[in-house]
Amino acid sequence: xxxxxxxxxxxxxxxxxxxxxxxxxxxxxxxxxxxxxxxxxxxxxxxxxxxxxxxxxxxxxxxxxxxxxxxxxxxxxxxxxxxxxxxxxxxxxxxxxxxxxxxxxxxxxxxxxxxxxxxxxxxxxxxxxxxxxxxxxxxxxxxxxxxxxxxxxxxxxxxxxxxxxxxxxxxxxxxxxxxxxxxxxxxxxx
Numbered sequence: 001x002x003x004x005x006x007x008x009x010x011x012x013x014x015x016x017x018x019x020x021x022x023x024x025x026x027x028x029x030x031x032x033x034x035x036x037x038x039x040x041x042x043x044x045x046x047x048x049x050x051x052x053x054x055x056x057x058x059x060x061x062x063x064x065x066x067x068x069x070x071x072x073x074x075x076x077x078x079x080x081x082x083x084x085x086x087x088x089x090x091x092x093x094x095x096x097x098x099x100x101x102x103x104x105x106x107x108x109x110x111x112x113x114x115x116x117x118x119x120x121x122x123x124x125x126x127x128x129x130x131x132x133x134x135x136x137x138x139x140x141x142x143x144x145x146x147x148x149x150x151x152x153x154x155x156x157x158x159x160x161x162x163x164x165x166x167x168x169x170x171x172x173x174x175x176x177x178x179x180x181x182x183x184x185x186x187x188x189x190x
Contacts (some may be wrong), residue, residue: 004071010025015062029073029076030051037050050087051080054079057083073114102106134181139171139177141170153167
């Protein structure tokens with residue numbers, strides 16, 4: 001049974017409230033998710049909290065996962081990223097604003113990574129970057145602001161004086177076009 005099939009089976013069981021399936025998913029992904037959260041947060045306790053929050057969200061919202069939008073692991077890492085960004089925002093709101101330096105985040109090694117995974121992620125990143133560059137300027141802007149700079153749709157709307165509905169439409173259209181382009185490149189079509 002391949003990884004995706006196993007992940008789909010587990011998420012369906014979790015949606016049916018099978019605690020054993022959640023435990024298996026946790027055992028499979030806890031270390032890489034923790035390493036990812038630690039790279040973002042640079043704090044072991046906060047990274048552990050992010051991991052716990054992730055698995056609580058999975059337990060409470062497993063039925064929301066849609067396999068047609070990508071692998072379960074991709075969904076989990078996106079949730080972890082969002083949780084970590086929220087934690088950083090809360091932290092900066094409580095204390096003096098201390099920016100997280102990209103150089104510092106990139107300097108932390110991910111011990112769970114191997115060469116094959118690194119190459120696979122690099123190639124995937126290049127595919128995504130190419131697909132992003134094929135989007136219109138307005139769509140590129142909202143994707144960059146929301147997914148790379150961590151702004152919410154509401155913040156993009158307010159900062160750039162774009163109606164919230166327009167921001168949401170641009171994001172939805174951009175994601176739909178990205179999915180289509182990435183699916184075509186995955187099949188070897190262009």
